[in-house]
Amino acid sequence: MTTTEHPLGGEHFDVVIAGAGPVGLALAAELRLHGVTTLVLEKGRPGEGELRTLSLHSRTLESLDRRGLLAEFARAQERLPGLADFRRDLDDSGARGHFAGLFLLGRHTAEPVEQPHNLMLTHEILTELLTERADALGAVLRYGHEVTGLEQDAEGVTVRVRTAGGEAAVRGDFLVGCDGGRSAVRRGVGIDFPGTDPSLVSRMGRGTIEVHDGGELPATWQRTDGGWFMRMPDGRIAVTEWDVPEDLESPATAAELAASIERVTGTRITLTDVDIAHRFTDSARQASRYRAGRVLLAGDAAHIHFPAGGQGANLGLQDAFNLGWKLAAEYRGWAPAGLLDSYESERHPVAARVLENTRAQVALMRPGPQVGALRALFARLMEMDEVNKYLSEIIYATGIRYDPGPDGHRLAGTFLHDLPLTTADGPTRLVELLRPGRPLLLGLDGPGGGDARAAAAGWADRVDIVPAAAEGLGAAALLVRPDGYLAWAGDAPVTEGALRAALTAWCGPERPAAD
Incomplete structure (x- = not known):
């Protein structure tokens, strides 16, 4: 570059x-x-x-x-x-x-x-x-x-x-x-x-815990009278308390982490071989x-x-x-x-x-x-x-639906899930067509599809136009955004005017092909 x-x-x-x-x-x-x-x-x-x-x-x-x-x-x-x-x-x-x-x-x-x-x-x-x-x-x-x-x-x-x-x-x-x-x-x-200030502090580190006096610590997650104690599957230890210290700016220490573990679990410990320690809050x-x-x-x-x-x-x-x-x-x-x-x-x-x-x-x-x-x-x-x-x-985040736009098609704004497709080049899947990260005009495989595809040719410099047949497509034509959400959907018969309007709204004005 x-x-x-x-x-x-x-x-x-x-x-x-x-x-x-x-x-x-x-x-x-x-x-x-x-x-x-x-x-x-x-x-x-x-x-x-x-x-x-x-x-x-x-x-x-x-x-x-x-x-x-x-x-x-x-x-x-x-x-x-x-x-x-x-x-x-x-x-x-x-x-x-x-x-x-x-x-x-x-x-x-x-x-x-x-x-x-x-x-x-x-x-x-x-x-x-x-x-x-x-x-x-x-x-x-x-x-x-x-x-x-x-x-x-x-x-x-x-x-x-x-x-x-x-x-x-x-x-x-x-x-x-x-x-x-x-x-x-x-x-x-x-x-x-803007937002809310901390109401809790979590301390996290990685080290070896020695338990004193026959005490025992939980193997994974535990809510206690003092907060939460967690052992992570990658060897980390995390402990959360609802007592926020005044000093949140200085670096966290192994001694601070050990003291917090003892307060939350009620168990006397020695913490050694700590290679890293830090803290975070619930400030939102x-x-x-x-x-x-x-x-x-x-x-x-x-x-x-x-x-x-x-x-x-x-x-x-x-x-x-x-x-x-x-x-x-x-x-x-x-x-x-x-x-x-x-x-x-x-x-x-x-x-x-x-x-x-x-x-x-x-x-x-x-x-x-x-x-x-x-x-x-x-x-x-x-x-x-x-x-x-x-x-x-x-x-x-699977419940997200973005604004469907003025046409309000039942599919517009939703995420288009992967499905098998049949194209002129053979079978493929939706996910493979989105690999280049470009808008994708999908469908238009039935009667009248050729005319609609011709109407979309002015956007071919920035939109991948793929005639395809599939079960469960849900509409005759779909304009899929690069992030996988549906910009527009059209039921049969898809008119040139509706298709041009959708492409212009999402992908700008057409650029006629050079002579």
Whole structure:
């Protein structure tokens, strides 16, 4: 990938991304599918990351499958025997996951799901996989480059960067902040980050516990009179208390973690061989807006919350899949008015609902007999199929339906699940047709389909037009967005006017083929 020098000085990229975590890397890969020159700036070093295990949920796995990445990610889980065994044990129990520590999700619903299992990966391995993806597609990754400020104008954004060699600047037509909850990009552009302050503190580490006086610690998860104690399948220890210390800024220590374990479990211990310790809270905040001119936010820079149900990484990755093609379309000049702004209008309410459900989970996790009684009642409610399905759709993001638009077709705004297709080139599957990351016009295989396909020819430079027959397609023609959601659906007979209107609304004006 080549870059240019900008008249204001420094290199120039189409898009600059702050933050080489999973969200920034996934976004970089999505942009590169469209040939957008992309620079990712990361203040840390390669391989640095948080001591976290991330559960990738249904909608994220479906998105990975549509880019041809699912099999590779599934193989990566097998590199982590503890996590793979935990995942299999959970599957054997009939549960897919938990709500507020109640491992009942998925047990009582027969609703068909394209990806009925989660994947569990460490933050380190997830970042490694997405780094390889972004690098292979030609994104430029620079570590030890901390974004310290920005100025934007009508033509682009100047990004100020601190490196080991001193201060530098780089230009981008757009800047996306994927730089975490303390985002320098969000602060630099003056976007508010309202929300709620911490009510609890969780401490996490990895080490060896020696129990004194014949005491015993739980093998997995346990709610106690003092909070929660958890042993993770990858060897981590986590403990949660509803007594928030005044100092949350200084580094966590092994002694602090050990003392917290003793308070929560009521068991005397010695903690040794601690290689890492950190803390986090349930502070829940969301950016008041996701875009300010040529600057956008995604991932934790746009929203933070307690990691109940493992929703954070999934929420951020789905931000990236939603934003990538829209930002590329804006840069390439074919985006219709409002397409880029639809990133905020679609994703902001989704994140707001995640903040709501994680706050609810924190309330259900509190110690005390009153909450204990509420948990028992809630567990009985989760035995009901309708309740279980509703909570599963919340946690796994499978209940999302975006605005169906003025036509309001029953399928518009929903996620199109994978299905076998028959095309002129032979049998294939929907997921394979979405690998390039382009809008897909699917169907138009019946009578009159040829005329409609001819009407769509003016969009062939940016839309893949695939006549196909399939059982269960649900409509005569479907306009599938690169992120897998349906932009438009048309029942037979599909008129040229309706098809042209849909393509113009989502993919901009047609471009007649050159003579």
